[in-house]
Amino acid sequence: MKIGLFTDCHYCKAEYLGPTRRPSLSMNKIREAMDEFKSKNVDMVFCLGDLTDHDESSTKEEIIGCFREAMRLICSYDIPFYLVPGNHDYLVMTADDMEREAGFKAPPYTVEAGAYKFIVLDANYRSNMVRFDTAGVDWTDANLPPHQVEFLRTELNNTTMQCVVLVHENLDPCVDKMHIIKNAEQIREIIKGSHRVALVIQGHYHKGMEGVIDNIPYITLPAMCEGEGNSFRILEL
């Protein structure tokens, strides 16, 4: 089976955010990615988070409008699509806002397709285990809360399928430290011990990273919003 992947679009009307991010270009980049996914007949598409962003002049209505616009474009291709939420997605919108506006589904959940079980997690929780949309976003304080740790353990223990774990922030210990989920080591141990995980996919660290940890590939996708070039990927599983 084939899956289409992209991450960190940071879509909004701003021409630049910081020196290198080009958020206003992301709508066309998403269209280009989705055209390619459609033409290559991918079975499903995941965005690994930070679909939208904003600058200081944006109103909540404009931000929700950008989210709705991006989701409508993606869904118009009629390929099963899953948004793994990122820290920026929770800056202004709540999970309920995203669900109401565009059918976002809050993790944790699993999707079975082909021979694989995809396990979608949300590490946008502060150390007090309150989600960013309520607690306020701190991108350096990402944690997978206990109920999701147990969810992951249970899903891995109760399947004979090969699993793919998806989460916005990083489980890979090799990326810049501030991007790593605080309890990543505990989660990697569960992944390793289950002998069920074929692949881990993350976003968040805009440069991207690839490595093999405990014989499991950990892919951190490069961010779509960086520069004028595009960044997306088709994986064949």
Ligand SMILES: [Fe+2]
């Ligand atoms: Fe990002």
